[in-house]
Amino acid sequence: MNYLSHFQRYKLRYEVSALFAYFLINATVLATSVIMEKSRVYDELPFSLWEPFVWEYSSGFSSLLLFPAIVYLLEKYPFQWQHIKRSILFYLVISVLFSLSHVGLMVGMREIAYALASRDYDFGQVGFELIYEYRKDLWSFIFFVIVIKGYQFIVAQLQGEANPIAQGEDNSDKPAMNLDRLLVKKLGKEFIINIEDVEWLESSGNYVNLHINQRIYPIRSTLTALSKQLSERGFCRIHRSHAIRLDMVESITPQASGDSEVKLKNGKTLMLSRRYKDSFKREFT
Structure with a gap:
């Protein structure tokens, strides 16, 4: 890191x-x-x-x-x-x-x-x-x-700060559900990141941190809104503070409290709270 x-x-x-x-x-x-x-x-x-x-x-x-x-x-x-x-x-x-x-x-x-x-x-x-x-x-x-x-x-x-390409380039009224790639402006440079490369999402006040290969890119949004927008792209909310890309899951370990630990392929371990457990299981059925 x-x-x-x-x-x-x-x-x-x-x-x-x-x-x-x-x-x-x-x-x-x-x-x-x-x-x-x-x-x-x-x-x-x-x-x-x-x-x-x-x-x-x-x-x-x-x-x-x-x-x-x-x-x-x-x-x-x-x-x-x-x-x-x-x-x-x-x-x-x-x-x-x-x-x-x-x-x-x-x-x-x-x-x-x-x-x-x-x-x-x-x-x-x-x-x-x-x-x-x-x-x-x-x-x-x-x-x-x-x-x-x-x-x-x-x-x-x-x-830097990530913004949808549509908003970053032409300020069109394209719906947020069409979110696919993000434009990041950083130190006077611009580069593109793909949503499919995002490993997990983390709530951070008025922003959501996108975690990609040990790098963090903030995007102005709430975790609730962004996780809904990305649900059709294989993302699922598992906690009030974070969501994950489902194909990044390596293992799930139940806890005595009723919660579970989700280990990602990058080695990161996140908590799956009881509140989101049912919706998380439905993604695999």
Whole structure:
């Protein structure tokens, strides 16, 4: 398995790990910076040593919790350059909601931490502090949007995206059931893959990953829709998360739970859930 295929397989794990590492490192640097800056001015710190870490970690963890919502926002309501004024206004409103949510989560975490230390947390004058926090949160929101879109662009260029030939070439209204070959655009190049070469399908959010000889090609669709479109081409759904090409099956091993393990000729083992077992058996009768 090459590096790109490995990354695609464990993409979510890498993304979560990278986000967690970023917010942890950033919060630690900011907390220690507060301590060092105050140490220059005061002979004795005007706060307990643990307090800056509570301040920064609560802020960082709150942003981490809200990060998936920003990803969803960009997917559901992408920025529309043809309606730029409306998009800017919409995203400004969202940035205010982001800031309020961030402050609410952050203050809640600090209240809990201070209560555990038998201390009271003072947020300050609410109006002033909300404006103060929004200044920072607006920039954080813009930064997150840029990072997310930049990351998605780079990943899309590296792994490519598959589209039916008919849609890729002439945008015709040819039904999806005529899906036969796919056009993949990758790193400025275009090449064709045949549906009959696909070994199995894997659900991945708004995409379905097509697995071909240890390579992965995403196509924008749901597994339910795509597996139905490909049913007449020898594909069968065996789990809520994946479907297989029937002539790739090497063996089936029943499990005590009622599920079964399906081993493919390429060595891949997938789970056949009880929900799809009957429809799977019908394909072989």
